[in-house]
Amino acid sequence: MKLFISADIEGIAGVATIQQLVTNGEYQRFRKLMTEEVNAAIRGAFKGGAKEVVVADGHGNMSNIIIEDLDPRARLVSGNNRVMAQLEGLDSSFNGIIFVGHHGRESDSNAVISHTLAGVCVKEFKVNGKVVGETELNAMVAGKFHVPTIFISGDDIYVKEVKETLPKVQSVVTKYAKNRLAAELIHPDVVQQQIEKHVQIAVEDIEYYQPFVLEGPITFEIEFKGPQQAHMTSTLPTVQMITPTRIRFTCDDIVLAYKHMWGCVIIAMASTNGVLGAVNS
Numbered sequence: 001m002k003l004f005i006s007a008d009i010e011g012i013a014g015v016a017t018i019q020q021l022v023t024n025g026e027y028q029r030f031r032k033l034m035t036e037e038v039n040a041a042i043r044g045a046f047k048g049g050a051k052e053v054v055v056a057d058g059h060g061n062m063s064n065i066i067i068e069d070l071d072p073r074a075r076l077v078s079g080n081n082r083v084m085a086q087l088e089g090l091d092s093s094f095n096g097i098i099f100v101g102h103h104g105r106e107s108d109s110n111a112v113i114s115h116t117l118a119g120v121c122v123k124e125f126k127v128n129g130k131v132v133g134e135t136e137l138n139a140m141v142a143g144k145f146h147v148p149t150i151f152i153s154g155d156d157i158y159v160k161e162v163k164e165t166l167p168k169v170q171s172v173v174t175k176y177a178k179n180r181l182a183a184e185l186i187h188p189d190v191v192q193q194q195i196e197k198h199v200q201i202a203v204e205d206i207e208y209y210q211p212f213v214l215e216g217p218i219t220f221e222i223e224f225k226g227p228q229q230a231h232m233t234s235t236l237p238t239v240q241m242i243t244p245t246r247i248r249f250t251c252d253d254i255v256l257a258y259k260h261m262w263g264c265v266i267i268a269m270a271s272t273n274g275v276l277g278a279v280n281s
Contacts, residue, residue: 002052003045003203004094004147005074006086006138009034009059010103010113011154013174013191016183018113021060031064033188034101037153037174040192041100041199042071048203054094058086059101085117085262087138096150096206097142098199101174104158105133107223111157112177121268123245124223125261127254128214133158136165139212140254148209150202153195155183168209170202218257219250222264229268232275239264 009021012034020026038055045053053074057065062085063078070076082088090097104111107124108131116122116133125132127140135158139149152162153172163169172194176184202209224230227244234241238260240248247264251257 001050001096001203001206002054002094003050004087004090004097004142005038005041005045005053005055005100006058006097006102007034007038007055007065007100008086008102008134008154009064010101010115011158011174012037012101013186013188016112016175016185017181021113032066032069034059034064035066035069036188036192037100037195038065038074039069039071040195041098041151041153042074044196044199045098045203046073047196048200048206050203054089056086056088056090062086083259083262084141086134087141087258090142090145090147092145092147094145094147096203096209097139097147098151098202099135099138099149100151100153100195102135102152102154102158103133104155104161104177105131107131109133109157109161110177110179111161112155112175112180112183114157114180118265118269120272121224121226121229122222122265123225124221126221127257128219129221132165133161135162137258139166140214141258143211143213144254146211146213148206148211150206150209151199153191166212170198172198214254216253217250218252218254219248220257220261221246221248222261222268224268226272228274229271232271233264233267235267236260236264 104114
């Protein structure tokens with residue numbers, strides 16, 4: 001049995017504010033806690049019968065997990081410039097995917113540090129008319145590879161959001177959101193024990209879970225935070241401008257649509273302060 005873990009940081013135990021993830025001393029604390037929650041998932045996976053585990057670091061520059069502290073039974077995908085971002089390395093050889101420390105979507109969520117993929121530019125994603133967050137989108141892509149989503153962890157609002165789409169998934173609530181920058185926290189030791197336990201349950205019952213298969217064609221709508229961001233994505237001939245801040249495109253399948261989306265987001269991030277705007281500065 002081969003399992004894939006996609007790890008983020010905003011949803012781990014203890015995180016309640018953005019400042020904790022950008023102030024150096026605080027960030028070092030929480031990347032260690034992120035590593036420990038991933039280790040809990042790895043332990044649960046192997047207890048449940050896994051023979052191979054691959055972890056994809058999926059926060060920020062995607063090099064947060066401390067490799068020397070990671071359970072040595074797992075391999076780590078680290079670093080950026082990854083075409084498949086939080087799913088880099090995933091293919092049809094995996095039997096299930098696990099999401100550790102993920103967060104709620106931005107558009108209509110009060111989850112802790114809610115955002116969708118790139119907070120600097122993305123306000124909302126819609127896939128075939130349905131608002132989705134990162135986990136739901138990633139689950140759709142995993143479904144194309146016939147890989148079921150079996151476990152999620154994050155704050156209570158995030159878990160509720162994802163279960164609207166994946167009602168059968170095993171889950172652990174890591175904290176209770178009060179607003180985007182406040183939470184009622186649960187001790188990390190308690191959370192890690194729960195992650196280990198529920199990942200083990202999910203892996204032992206892996207035949208219970210079905211891939212989330214979304215047949216093509218796939219239509220994406222992306223609402224950006226600024227018109228300059230949306231405008232520059234129209235350099236791609238497949239992109240249709242819906243409003244000054246909203247674009248639409250259609251692809252034959254979800255993997256192509258995911259790559260297209262990521263390309264649009266990269267362009268939008270580069271356009272936030274004007275493409276080439278800093279050349280003469």
